Amino acid sequence: MIVEEFYLLLVAATVAANCALIGSLLLLRKMVLLGDALSHAMLPGIVVAFAITGSLESAGVLLGASIFGLLAVALIERLAHTRLLEQDAAIGVVFTGLFALGVLGVSYYRSVDLDLDCILFGNIELTPFDLVHWGGLTLGPRAFWVNAATLAGNALLTTLLFKELKVSAFDPEFAHAQGLRPRLLHYLVMIAAAMTCVAAFSSVGAILVVAMLAVPPAAAYLWSRSMARMVVWSVLLGAAIGLVGYPVAYAINCSVAGAIALVSGICLVFAITLAPDRGLLARWWAWRQARLRTHALLLLTHLPSRPPGVALTELRQRLGLSERVFEAAVRYVQQHGLAERHHGRLIATEAAGRELADLPLDPSAQRADEREQAQR
Amino acid sequence: MYGFIDFTLLNVLAGSTLLCAVAALVGTFALLRREALLGDALAHAALPGICLAYMIVGDKSLPALLAGALATALTAAACHRFILWASPLKEDAALGISLSVFYGSGIVLLTKIQGLGFGTQAGLKSFLFGSAATMLPSDVKFLVALALVVAVLLGLFFKELKLAIFDPEFATTQGYPVRMLDVLLTMLLAGVIVAGLRIAGVVLMVAATIVPPAAARQWSDRLGIVLLLAALLGGVSGALGAYASAVSPWLKTGPAIVVVGSMLFLLSVLCSPRRGVLARWLRERHTRLRIEEDHLLRDLYLVCEERGDFAAVVGFVDLLGMRGLTPGQLRRVAHRLISRGLLRSEPDGLRLTDRGIRAAQRVVIRHRLWETFLSKQLNLPSDHLHRDAEEMEHVIDDALLRDLQEQLGYPTTDPHGRRIPKETDQ
Structure with missing residues (x-):
């Protein structure tokens, strides 16, 4: 039993890390919904293979x-490239069309009862029982090896082409001018x-x-300032969410995939509120x-620098705060x-004068000062 | 018996047509606001609401399930807006997050329902896949009411909505309640999608809100026309799809409607007269052919000019050498010019006709004037002139030509010292 649980955790972490890696590349290209689209667009391929x-x-x-999947990607890219419609509309048109073809195919080959939900998608709870054997050895779940292999491929792609991916994601025109091939890179991603x-x-x-x-790429995006850090954080967070999901599912006795989605949602709430620089709290x-x-500087402008200064109550009335x-x-x-x-009166120090002098309080007054200086 | 079948068919036809037309109307606004996939997130977010309603009410009563679905769909829309407001994340990320987290919690609730012995949850999930073939008269009445409400609301606020989607900043400064209009549009979208889910399923509802508007958008730039066309295309695909599935039973209604809609979309993208792919290709081809013809005419003119005889016959070999054409290319271009009466084919080459000479002059004048302009006004060195002029000679129209001549003081020679011909020259 323990082995099975270990296998499940292994698969969850691998898949989550792998998706989080690719997801952060998609996030920077504003194509996060490609995953949802692909999950539907693949149906006709499965039906034909069946x-x-x-x-x-x-x-x-x-x-x-x-x-x-590749056909869908190519169609979306071609369609978006004509500029006849936005990228998200292109995604929507392509995946619904392909999915409808797939459903028609399913109902045409009605020889077996195909539950759409089951033929499309595996089930993470079942992965520990589909093992790879080699000789007399058990090498762990098949899902782990399949996803580990794609993870390795994606990691290789990301590290080898990191600079190119970065430039082409943030500034495709510049990338093109530098002799990179942003469209080719886009296709690759x-x-x-x-x-x-x-x-x-x-x-899964x-x-x-x-x-x-x-979710993990979005949280990592909020949390980090460089793309390299974002990708690394995203992968680590993905793996962590994958690991936490199973105990949660076990505790409340529900589907592991649903629990993982739920946990990731909670993580995102934390990221949105607590992220440094870009979080709600930090910005507040x-x-x-x-x-x-601003209020303090406003107060300084009303403050005499010589005694007896100004009484606090008077100052407050003058400022209307x-x-x-x-x-x-x-x-x-x-x-x-x-x-x-x-004695209850406020006097500006010398530092206040310097502080105010640095401040372009009134642009017209400043320009007048500059003119005066220029005349001298 | 026959009458009964007809009645069922009529129901399905009317229902599908209405549903698709209404979905296209609300979808057009989503498409124009660049959030075409909002409907996708809303449709998926209905699942937790359906489960919650079932857990609370305890049976599969339709109004309760619909209310639950609408409630969570709107909550997801609110979450999406909140993420956009509270973080620098973009539209697609916010949608992906709302979609997956809401759908995931729906899955959690679904397994809870199974585990807690609420009985079968089979009916709940089929809510998301829909079955248009079993449309009841009450469904059709409901859809008529929905269509009326949507049409009246969109009609009442047409001007305000138009301004709010195309220029929200300006609309705000004019005192329009842009926030309220945004809420109205999102509520209409969620309402139509939730109402259609049970009949048509998630993916069909997403398709019905995206595909007809995307097709209609190809034909016009005016909001009113795009809306009407979208409703028309949606209605047509709904009716045709429903009819096709009535005729051949293995065609399920929902997917059949999507396939018809996709075909209409493809047709629009290919054949729209102004923006369409075909029209664009034809225009580009026309330009390419004209450039080839202009080049051949100018090459012939240059050879004749050198020989001092515009009636001279120019050998094929000379022409082939001038810009590395293959014999096939040269033959095709020459053939087009001969059929237009600008060239005459001679046994050992080509000769310009009188009309051909005038046509060649047009190109040469433009080429040499542009070179003069670049050299005089922009002070470009003489070895930089030719390539630019090679492109500009095809696009300078008569008005620009007159302006150029006036600006340059009617020059008679170009920077290379060659004569600029006059249009009337023979």
Whole structure:
């Protein structure tokens, strides 16, 4: 039993890391929904393979799915390239059309009852029971090896072409001018995505894949400032979510894929609120600091630099600030050594003069100053 | 018996037509707001709502399931907007997140329902795949009401919606409630999708909101016309799909509708007169052919000019050498010019006719004037002139030609010292 659980965790972590890697490339190209589209677009390939081989467990199904995955990618790319419609609309048109063809194919070959949900997608709970044997040895679940192989391929692609991928994702025109081939790279990423999706769908099911393509890269995007860090964080976070998902599913007794999607959603909530620089809290804090500083500087402009200074109550009335805001501003100027307090009256220090001089308070006044200086 | 079948067919036809037309109407706005796939996320987000409603109510009563589906679909839309507002993530990432997390929680609820012994959950999931063939008269009545509501709302707020989707900033400054209009459009989209899910399934509803609008968009740039066309194309694909599936039983209604819609889309992308792929290809081909013809005429003119005799016969070998044409290419271009009466074929070469000389002059004048312009006005060195002029000679129209002549003071020679002919020269 323990071995099976270990296998399941292994598969979950591998698939999640693999999807998170490709997902971060897709995120930067604004194509996150490609995963969802591919999960539907592959159906006709599976039906054709089934019609030819008569079984759903052959390598033919993988091949058929790959061919139609690549076909979908090529159609989307061609369609978007005509600029006749937006990229997301192209995705929508292509995957619904291919899926409909697939469903018609299923109902045409009604010889077996094909449950759409089951033929399309594997089930992560079953992966520990489909093992690879070599000689007398058991080498672990097949899903692990399939996804580990694609992970290795994707990792190789990403490391070898990292610089090219980065430039072409952020600035395709510049990449083109530098002699790179941004369209070729775009195709490469989409092909890698298609192959990853085929490998992952057939072993763990679509919903887990779509969640792992979208969420860990998004969280990593919020959390990091460079693309290299984003990719690494995304892979690590994906693997971690994959590992946490199973215990959660076990605890609340539900589907592992659903639990993983749920856990990733919770992670994203954390990332959106807590991420440094780009998180809600960080941005709220930065906004508050900026407001406080603005109030403090406003206060300084009303402050005489010679005794007896100005009484606090008078100053507050003059500025028209609320008591709380005003006190915060007074604290700010005192802490930064911009003003001193003597017997309830506030006097600006020399530092205040320097601070205000650096500040383009009134653009027209500043221009007047410059003109004056120029005349001298 | 026959009458009964007819009645069923009529029901399905009317229902599919209405549903697809309404979905196309609301989908057009989503497409124009560049969030065509919002419907995809909304449709998937209905699953947890269906499960929750079933867990709370305890049976599969339709209004409860619909209300639950609508509630979570709208929550997902709100989450999507929140992610866009609260983070620098883009549209596609926000949609992918809402879609997968909501659908994933739906799966969790579904397995909970199984595990807790709520009875079978089979009916719940089939809610997402739909079965148009079993459309009831009550469904059709419901769809008529839905269509009326959508049409009236869109008609009432047409001007406001138009402004809000094309120029939200301006609409805001004009005091239009842009936020409310956004909510209205999202609610209509969610409402139509949830209403159609049970009948048509997730993927068909997504297709019905994207494909007809994308097709209609190819034919016009005016919102009103695009809307009407989208509704028409949606209705036509709904009717044709339903009819096809009634005729041959293995064609399921939903997918048949999508396939018809996809064909209409392909037709639009290929054949639209202004933006279509075919029209574009024809235009490009026309330009390419004209450039080839202009080049041959100018080559002939240059040889004749050198020999001082415009009635001279120019040998094929001379022409082949001038820009590395293959004999086949030369033959094809020459053939076109001969059939237009600009060239005459002689036993050992080609000769310009009078009309041909005038046509060649047109090209030569433009080429040499442009070289003069580049040299005089932009001070480019003389070895940089030819290649640019080679492209410009085809696109300078009469008005630009007059402007160039005026600007340059009617020059008679180009920077290389060659004579610029006059149009009336013979």
